[in-house]
Amino acid sequence: MSVEAADGAETQLARHDSLYGDAEKVAGDRRHGSGASWRQTVLLAFQSVGVVYGDIGTSRLYTISSTFPDGIRHPDDLLGVLSLVLYTLLLLPMLKYVFIVLYANDNGDGGTFALYSLISRYAKIRMIPNHQAEDAAVSNYMTAHEPSSQARRAQCVKKSLESSKAAKIALFTITILGTSMVMGDGTLTPAISVLSAVSGIREKAPNLTQSQVVWISVAILFLLFSVQRFGTDKVGYSFAPIISVWFVLIAGIGAYNLAAHDATVLRALNPRYMVDYFRRNGKEAWLSLGGVVLCTTGTEAMFADLGHFNIRAIQLSFSCIIFPSVALSYMGQASYLHKFPQDVGDTFYKSIPAAMFWPTFIVAIMAAIIASQAMLSGAFAILSKALSLGCFPRVEVVHTSNKYAGQVYIPEINFLIGAASIVVTLAFQTTANIGNAYGICVVMVFSITTHLMTIVMLLVWKTNVAFIAAFYVVFSLTELLYLSSILSKFAEGGYLPFCFSLVLMALMATWHYVHVRRYWYELDHVVPAAELAALLGRRDVRRVPGVGLLYSELVQGIPPVFPRLVDKMPSVHAVFVFMSIKNLPIPRVPAPERFIFRRVGPADHRMFRCVARYGYTDQIEAAKEFSAALLDGLKLFVHQEAAFFDDDNDDGALQLRGARAAATEEEKRFIDAELERGVVYLTGEADVVAAPGSSVLKRIVVNYVYSFLRKNLRESHKALAIPKDQLLKVGITYEI
Template sequence: MSLEVEKPGGTESTNRLSLKRHDSLFGDAEKVSGAKHHGSEVSWSRTLHLAFQSVGIIYGDIGTSPLYVYSSTFPSGIKNNDDLLGVLSLIIYTLIIIPMLKYVFIVLYANDNGDGGTFALYSLISRYAKIRLIPNQQAEDAMVSNYSIEAPSSQLRRAQWVKQKIESSKAAKIALFTLTILGTAMVMGDGTLTPAISVLSAVSGIREKAPSLTQTQVVWISVAILFMLFSVQRFGTDKVGYTFAPVISVWFLLIAGIGLYNLVVHDIGVLRAFNPMYIVHYFKRNGKDGWVSLGGVILCVTGTEGMFADLGHFNVRAVQISFTGILFPSVALCYIGQAAYLRKFPENVGDTFYRSIPAPLFWPTFIVAICAAIIASQAMLSGAFAILSKALSLGCLPRVRVIHTSKKYEGQVYIPEVNFMMGLASIIVTIAFRTTTSIGNAYGICVVTTFSVTTHLMTLVMLLIWKKHIVFILLFYVVFGFTELIYLSSILSKFIEGGYLPFCFAVVLMTLMATWHYVHVKRYWYELDHVVPTNEMTTLLEKNDVRRIPGVGLLYTELIQGIPPVFPRLIKKIPSVHSIFVFMSIKHLPIPHVVPAERFLFRQVGPREQRMFRCVARYGYSDRLEESKEFAAFLADRLKMFIQEESAFAQNEAENDESSPSTEVPEAQTRPRRSTHSVVHSEEAIHPRVSSQSGRITFPANHSVEEEKQLIDREVERGVVYLMGEANVSAGPKSSILKKIVVNYIYTFLRKNLNEGHNALSIPKDQLLKVGITYEI
């Protein structure tokens, strides 16, 4: 049964009492703090510090693009020298339009309290509209710090209209989710291909000084470097960033200096390329070939999505400073210098970068190029880890261990299983494709598809959240959407020549994510339909002659309401329950962080003397889950606080009743009522602390609050046992063949091979008890 939401009404004292309530998982959520998180306003000194560190983390990819852009754009050589002016103009304005205008000065502001990437946009939207397929939203969630939603203004009814359309359409919800996991799959593909193309193109330069080396030998040298790159990821972005920032800064100084040298020595006239008319002339001369060449031009902005995905490591102002002050001038000068060199030596377009380096600077540049290529890989790997950690919180992938690698900066994570799979895939791609041209065809599709996904989600953010004028929204969508569509159409022409790789990769990853999420949602609904009513708790315990044993038991469940169906099975097989028993739910809110003071929501389940509680532990998608000892201690402290505050409330209520008997307000009226979207069952109506005769909360005189708190401490010392349901999910006998394949084979394979829920929740194996149960969906 669902209850209608309404702010507590009645007298002023009634309202005041209601806000202090801690039943129905309500009170703790109202303790809104003003905590600041990563991405909020910081001092200029820290901003400059982060700007410097960002150079080493998020710009390696876009900064090493000059290694292969011209060779990918002119795979068959330069037919007309003026084509260089057209391509250079395309490169300059692509850098200005996509990474600078779109990302640095628009998209970065759509961060979710400092976090970026496609899942951050999805989570941001989900706070303003109910687009999630699992009904675990609670009215209290909107009261958490940093949730920061506002109702659409009456002046802009369009936002309300969009919200209603999305919430009422299951197809729209599925489309948004599909778009989000598509963007995630492409970022993962980007993170796999970036190391392959960057390292291979950097190592290929050695053949300028050692022509006897074969391409096979170059490939195996690249593989060795890739192996080392993925091996150091476990040390974390923070340490890697400090190591790489000075190196990539030297790289930018080198490429800017070499570009300026080539511009002055060879042909300063290439500066005419700032005139966009050269783009028009280029397409008039080359027609379809000019359109196809856009697949090479777009590689100049590879890694742009990394700026947004890695924003959780830095902040908007730091990224803006480092991009406009360091990245753009250096890279633009490098491309301009290469064009000037090629105006004199067009035959060297296949290896423009290394051939344009002055002889004395070759070896220093080659060494720094290798390091920069490693950094390029780091940028997208950091972004991939950050995005996947958010995907895990939405139930899109099996629980795996996410390691937070920095105590100073939130959002810096490492996922061992993902690192291994991406490293293996990157090495296989390098060995199989062997040349940067083939890899580039696949690479471009990942890049542009991710851009397009971000554009669509950003448009929805502007409509629903920012509530911008429709002209601005249309301008954003048309300019950037049309630009990306042109580039995408060009890259798709190379589908057979390697472009198929990211699509295959995306299909596999999206299938896995969609399968896991589909069964995750079905399983939640199954449990919701089979919950045990709370008013049957006493009967259930007496029927099975349940003994109370020492210690604290935590039964993990996805449900935030009702008694999960695994509990009756547990007490039938093992008719004993710990002295203090908690139905524990780990819930991820669509915000990056939940401060510890607002983490736990408690209520009592069953009669008070049974000491059984429900607890919802709420985390943001970028929060670190505590270790088991830390979690148990924190839980015990908050439980004692809950008991003490409930006692104070009961005493306050009793005093008010005695002083004003004529204005007594029944318990049912003082309790905050729930919204229908909270999906809270009828537990509330039979709250154990309410006397059946008076409707008021009563505490036995022989059990003081201090005794209750001491009891909790004693039981925690005796040991905490974690119980988890080991659910086997199978498709029903009347299900379609497709559903049986998805549930019985793909999902089962993932659950058996990747699901490490106890590791992800930091539960020690010697304190874990799994309870088997089968669900037929």
């Protein structure tokens, strides 16, 4: 049993908590996908084609036109650009992601946020001081690694990160920048994909104006965002075979064009044509890289959606299906343009054989919609993970699939992204201008992944330093080259993702700053043990029937809202639990390891501390299920607590054991009886304001920006699905 001490820490008389023995209850394979048979892997590889690659599959609708916005000046320029496209696909999606980055998954979960969480488990880089030693005992919290000669270097990296506030802020900043860029990607992908696909109709209806094409695209976008609430499982997976048909079509059309027009474009496999292209065009060649990099759009989805498949499945599908199909498509486009260079503005649709136009057009529209839907699902998922960092206001997160934990829908964000996507389509009108903005999102996420991967290699993998240096130099320089090209078109649409990201980052940073300062305030003002005893000993304070759950961010100590509660309502429930919801930097927490219980004060007070741990892909249960699981866990804790002390076998110890067993059963019956009388949820409604003497900037951030977000977005009890008729809110003001 342990007692909460005055300073908020726990003074342990004899250490025991509800995690005792729980770590052994959950066993599983820690290497994602390593247990799958080849038959399962092949099936997953086929399924991944329809889920992961929609964006990278539809990028050929606009890549070539974005690379040659002013037309083709020299016939060999086609060979140079084709060579650039093919080797970019080999270098970034295949070599970097498929054969390196996928192995940095967080127990099967991928994406920028997963990398940050993986790092934060090996080094204490989070701003909120809520780390508990018990966290490391949760299954899959740490990834096992064999000792190596690089361990000392990893330890130095760990100490450097933990001791440097600047390093912690830098890692947090690039993580929320990556989140912001993915949100920008979710805004621009529907706009550019749908507009590119719809533009093909002008081949058969030349009288349509560009404005009319834009309005048709807007109608499709409106429909797309309207069906998001049904989720990926019902929208994307239902049409997954269409993406497979799409890849068959683009590969077949590419092969047809190679055979029908000019197969000599296969010379582009020689990288010498890249060198000649730059030598011949100089600055113009460098500027065209902003269009070339669009061939990689959707690459991050391979990593972000890894949790639905496994490493081998992604490697197999990309190497054997995606890359050959995409390469054939680009080769076919180059072959067609060698003969008809004037058609560079709409290469894809003009190169389609007449008999195949309408089937291809229809599939292209549907593929663009599915690709956009998958990207939006990924944006929702990464933002839901950001909630566990405490860097985004609580919003409603709807889990849309019973099979896949990571598939979510966020109504407020869907509305904002949908409105932004429609505005972008109406404002920019053409894919060339949208492409300038789109490329920045793509390359910035690439660059952030490279930097986080380098830290993972140093800290977690403990890889040979020569390999780390080669990885960082090759990919960071490549991405810097592409980024510099895209930034040259900042005024031509490139500013859009920066403006979007700056606004989103400012909101996330504001929320996180106040969230951290609020936590420190509560930690500095925890109720001392003596004051707790005095509160319960007051003559006007009585114990009332039922179970009370007081929610607080703190994972240790009595929160300062508790005395306010007793002052306003001089009563405490017969069973009282100080409840904390805590997000661990892992994807999932097994149910048997969900709760940690401790006693607060003497046993006859029947007051407990409970920390409910969730991974960043876990769904918080409904209030009824949550309270039932919590009370079951509490009774188990009471039982285990008694067993923890029953070690001696002499006569006196046996008598004491019997008395303790009887008391334990009585306490469990008491908890059941109070549960029957009802559960009341108590939350502190903290009005956070800047302390007197604060700077003007701090007053603006805390008193206005944070206050606006808190008042206009979902309240915490709604996010936790607490019934209104069982909720009691206690107001309190924190000056930070």
